[in-house]
Amino acid sequence: MCLIGGDGSRGRYDHGPGGKPRPPIKPQRVTCYNRGSKCFLKYVTCPVQCPQVQPKDGKSKGCFLDCYSPKCEAVCRASTVRPAVMKAVVITTPGDPQVLQVQEVENPEIGDNEVLIRVEASALNRADTLQRKGLHPPPKGSSPYPGLECSGIIEAVGKAVVRWKVGDQVCALLAGGGYAEKVSVPAGQVLPVPSGVSLKDAAAIPEVACTVWSTVFMMSRLTAGETFLVNFRSLLSSGNEEKLAVCKDLGADVCINYKTEDFVARVKEETGGKGVDVILDNIGGAYFQRNIDSLNVDGRLFIIGFQGGTVAEVNLSGLLARRLTVQAAGLRNRSLENKAAIVSEVEKNVWPAIAAGKVKPVVYKYFPLTEAAEAHQLMESSNHVGKILLIP
Structure with missing residues (x-):
């Protein structure tokens, strides 16, 4: 999205019939997009009636039009806000552990029933190695990055989320995306950090607890x-x-x-x-x-x-x-409703056992996110007892 005019920089360039420019008007949000080598501005709504342009719906007080000219292009390019980015482990091509590379990618978006977690740690699972080899693709619509569980702090919540709030320390069952600085998660797959477990080590619990239970x-x-x-x-x-x-x-x-x-x-x-x-x-x-x-x-x-x-x-x-x-059965491809039911049962039955010290996460080794390849090599060697965690 671009915000043009009203910010002390420039107004909107708009063109009516015959290509005659109209004067700048008050700020409005527009969508920038490319058509070939040209940059267009898509005016979705205007705070005032657009002279000489009729609203498409016949009722709206806004106008809807595409505008292109060299001036429009200049405004568009100068005003484009680049998407926020984060670091994530990307599978550059199916193969051995060396295909895992940390790259800058766009931040995940959240839906109405999702939360955004700033990841403290993510745990490796055998399924991650299969995904790396091209043998276990993520469910449709899920993050393309590996990582089936994580812990962290909630950074944003969807408008329909009731239980969770910004700042909560949580761990979560994921369909993917844990090998990153941030991940979006359905609210029903989020759990509080169990009593007596550190935020970092909590990443070792959701997948195994949900699988076993x-x-x-x-x-x-x-x-x-x-x-x-x-x-x-x-x-x-x-x-x-x-x-x-x-x-x-x-x-x-x-x-x-x-x-x-x-x-x-x-x-x-x-x-x-x-x-x-x-x-x-x-x-x-x-x-x-x-x-x-x-x-x-x-x-x-x-x-x-x-x-x-x-x-x-x-x-x-x-x-x-x-x-x-x-x-x-697997866990990754189950419905959101089924996963939420499992997570609820885990919190009700397993979390008290963890709080009582009867069950505890066993962490073998921590790796920085940049050493995901080395972490995969260790997992595939089977020379470990316990979970392997990645730390962004």
Whole structure:
């Protein structure tokens, strides 16, 4: 938008029939746009009747016209306000971590039901590495920049937002855009920073909390007394003894090294031959049959990733005999309403556990935004335990 005249600089150049210039009038907002190599001014409304020009709607007191002349072009170019910019990590082309570059981009705009967050930190997720490779595009209409969760301070709110206000310290579940200085977020996906957690470390919580709560509790209905393979009063399988030791310290009941042990046999041993009640799996095809074999009667397998491939050969008889349920879902492409419902449940059920010290974020390392490529290299090496955070 351009604001012309009335500011001590220049008035509006306007041209009536025959190209005769009219004198400058009071200031008004106009839209600048280009047509070929020429710059036009689009007068949307005027505070006074435009002489010799009839309003298009026949009722408005304003005028609507396009104007071009060398004088108009000069005014347009001199008055154009450049859009505000921020720094963000851009995927310059699908590829390895080096394709991630920090560039200046336009600030995000917010809708009526959104808030603008100045980012304090953003956390890496495996999905970010897939997006970088061109394998996991953002939902239509979402930010093209990676980053599925963040923490920060609210800088602006949409006119329909009720709960949040400028200055609130929050964390948020995102569809993208976390690797930036600012990000716009639907208000229903915003959470207060949990008690006892720093603003920076709060970035490590939303994605994992929403993923686990929605899949394990809301959909797989894990209840007290049941066993869970991966986490939380759990059996846990990993291929690294150091990681297993950390998980044991965090509360895992049994830890299994899948590189040295048959995890199906160990699961049966630890459960008296019954199997576990719920499995949360991000391996996919390579573990599908073993996961089925590890489940108890009425057991539930929930798949959230395919690190071991997407194709598997499976004996289906176990599903029928033990009444097993197999589900799969992601989080990023869910509807805004569904995400808001999940976030609400997380705040109601997980936030009190964090405040009580029963659950806590585990942060492995912080990287500046300019070192996003190095952060991705670390994530893909799997030589870490806990979250990796980017700091703008």
